[in-house]
Amino acid sequence: MSLVELKNLKKEFGTIAALNDLSLDIPEGSLYGLLGPNGAGKTTTLRILSTLIEPDAGSVMIAGLDAIKHPREVRKQIGYVAQEVSIDKILTGKELLHFQGDLYHINSELRDKRIAELIKRLDMSEWIDRRAGTYSGGMKRRLDLACGLLHQPKLLVLDEPTVGLDIESRSTIWQLLEELRFQGTTILLSSHYLEEVESLADQMAIIDNGRVIAEGAPEYLKQQLGGDRVTLRVREFSNELESGKVKDLLANVEGVRQIVVNRAQGFSLNLVVDNELVIQRLQTHLNKAEIPIFAISQSRPSLDDVYLQATGRTLMDAELALVGKRDKKQESKSSMR
Amino acid sequence: MTTTRSRYSSDEVEEKLFSEISQETLALTRRLFLQLIRRPSTLIAGILQPIIWLVLFGALFSKAPESLLPGGISYGRFLGAGVIVFTAFSGALNAGLPIMFDREFGFLNRLLVAPLRSRSSIVFASFIYITTLSLLQSFAIMLMAFALGFGWPGINGLFLVLTTLLLLVFAVTALSLGLAFALPGHIELLAVIFIANLPLLFASTALAPISFMPVWLGWLAALNPLTFAIEPIRAAYGGHLDLRIGLLHAPYGEVNGYQCLVFLMLLTIGLFLLIRPMLNRKLA
Ligand SMILES: Nc1ncnc2c1ncn2[C@@H]1O[C@H](COP(=O)(O)OP(=O)(O)OP(=O)(O)O)[C@@H](O)[C@H]1O
Ligand SMILES: [Mg+2]
Numbered sequence: 001m002s003l004v005e006l007k008n009l010k011k012e013f014g015t016i017a018a019l020n021d022l023s024l025d026i027p028e029g030s031l032y033g034l035l036g037p038n039g040a041g042k043t044t045t046l047r048i049l050s051t052l053i054e055p056d057a058g059s060v061m062i063a064g065l066d067a068i069k070h071p072r073e074v075r076k077q078i079g080y081v082a083q084e085v086s087i088d089k090i091l092t093g094k095e096l097l098h099f100q101g102d103l104y105h106i107n108s109e110l111r112d113k114r115i116a117e118l119i120k121r122l123d124m125s126e127w128i129d130r131r132a133g134t135y136s137g138g139m140k141r142r143l144d145l146a147c148g149l150l151h152q153p154k155l156l157v158l159d160e161p162t163v164g165l166d167i168e169s170r171s172t173i174w175q176l177l178e179e180l181r182f183q184g185t186t187i188l189l190s191s192h193y194l195e196e197v198e199s200l201a202d203q204m205a206i207i208d209n210g211r212v213i214a215e216g217a218p219e220y221l222k223q224q225l226g227g228d229r230v231t232l233r234v235r236e237f238s239n240e241l242e243s244g245k246v247k248d249l250l251a252n253v254e255g256v257r258q259i260v261v262n263r264a265q266g267f268s269l270n271l272v273v274d275n276e277l278v279i280q281r282l283q284t285h286l287n288k289a290e291i292p293i294f295a296i297s298q299s300r301p302s303l304d305d306v307y308l309q310a311t312g313r314t315l316m317d318a319e320l321a322l323v324g325k326r327d328k329k330q331e332s333k334s335s336m337r
Numbered sequence: 338m339t340t341t342r343s344r345y346s347s348d349e350v351e352e353k354l355f356s357e358i359s360q361e362t363l364a365l366t367r368r369l370f371l372q373l374i375r376r377p378s379t380l381i382a383g384i385l386q387p388i389i390w391l392v393l394f395g396a397l398f399s400k401a402p403e404s405l406l407p408g409g410i411s412y413g414r415f416l417g418a419g420v421i422v423f424t425a426f427s428g429a430l431n432a433g434l435p436i437m438f439d440r441e442f443g444f445l446n447r448l449l450v451a452p453l454r455s456r457s458s459i460v461f462a463s464f465i466y467i468t469t470l471s472l473l474q475s476f477a478i479m480l481m482a483f484a485l486g487f488g489w490p491g492i493n494g495l496f497l498v499l500t501t502l503l504l505l506v507f508a509v510t511a512l513s514l515g516l517a518f519a520l521p522g523h524i525e526l527l528a529v530i531f532i533a534n535l536p537l538l539f540a541s542t543a544l545a546p547i548s549f550m551p552v553w554l555g556w557l558a559a560l561n562p563l564t565f566a567i568e569p570i571r572a573a574y575g576g577h578l579d580l581r582i583g584l585l586h587a588p589y590g591e592v593n594g595y596q597c598l599v600f601l602m603l604l605t606i607g608l609f610l611l612i613r614p615m616l617n618r619k620l621a
Contacts, residue, residue: 052450072453075450075451078450080450086442090372090375103364103453105357105360105452
């Protein structure tokens, strides 16, 4: 059964279309990963389903309730941990948890019990009575996560929960998420880390340009692609022109399905081929044309390949293309309430 | 849904509604006070500034001839009421700042994703906080004025002072909260506060009676809400508790104590009606 059903969501900010007809079904009990480059619309989607903003069009059903018509009922079911940590610097971590408990109308006994549990579980006891202004990024994230979990939500929504975190905080959070799923909490997290989605999620969707371009279990998506991946470098750092030439040369080799120039990896070539035999043929072709080979390797399809297949560019490229195009300050200003 | 609801009697539902609203309002208010206690500089500045006014201005005119002011009272006594009102006013003008910072730092989103019973709780909490704060500051100033020998209103007078200050604080708090949602950021809000503060003080009867002013300034002072709060308090300090007596000799005519209070009440109601649609929209 689906816990979350988003249908044909549209959302525009001024002239920017953040969501173009986005639909998504999130099964109850799953750990669902939302993968996409910067600006894909992940945060916008999560803000809509957490009732922070309303879509211009489309429907949002959560646990059988219409989130646009009954926002308060829906809010009780959701724990939302935003992309930008927002904690009060002047309160201690524990005071913030108390505050949060009161906003969710938890009775004081249960609240204190839950707070103690979470402090222990997230290993916060050493610093929880210090003012939050003195916390490191990882501490703030953990506190923010604890706030989202305090009322034992049915659905936990996390917007890039581990971005910029040290390894220890990250693995604490990952472990906790797996436990929660085991206990039956549905978790929806956005990420642009392939590894995060790959190792945690049992269901996922790839979002690009405000729409879903692939969805399913990570394994299934990879299998569906079929074929083998070959990465070829003619030199350690090539250039666009050279790679373009090599691409043209190899395009018609038998068994080559697709070639993409990967800018992010020093203009290496990413090929999709029928099977491992094709490598031999590629090498022969390159030798004949007297083109050197710096490195050639072969692998099974990865999530990056899934993304590449769906969009024609790698995730990294998509991120690079956006650098400098967005004004984060302006956005956070205009998303102010 | 409906079956679970109907298990509760409407009394129980109402009781739950009340306890939930008070739980969230209390939490929001407690947070504001914790912030204040740990960062008391606004509280202290809000008391120091008026004390400086009292001491400096009180000294400036201390040698003025006895007959200078109407009724022959000393300048210090005259000034006290003005400074008390100014204290409450500038305290309340800051009401929007915490909300503005919460908007800017995204903390407001934490409140908006929570299943608050009523988002008015956010507004209630601000009112409770700022009313307490400005009354506290005003009271400190009253004590200071007393220590300087500028008088004390007495028990009945105190009641009149309190009523007047409350009306003014409500009106100004409403205005400031409205601005906190209407303006784009704290810089703009601070600019408005900065610009509003002193001119409103000077264009009122806080420092001089209307009879001392040129006609144009007299008109401004006679329309300035601060004046309508200052005059009843000045009367309370003078021991004139009969509100039917004319207090303000405005260019458009005599204004008595009742009329002052009614004016402040209408102002409060008007501002509430004005900001309500905006709060509803921003907190919808
Ligand atoms: N408040 C806003 N005002 C204007 N444009 C916005 C606003 N919020 C989002 N956008 C735009 O909508 C698009 C989607 O943004 P969104 O924040 O949902 O992306 P994202 O996938 O979360 O990206 P990131 O990985 O950087 O967090 C972007 O083009 C962004 O510029
Ligand atoms: Mg985002």
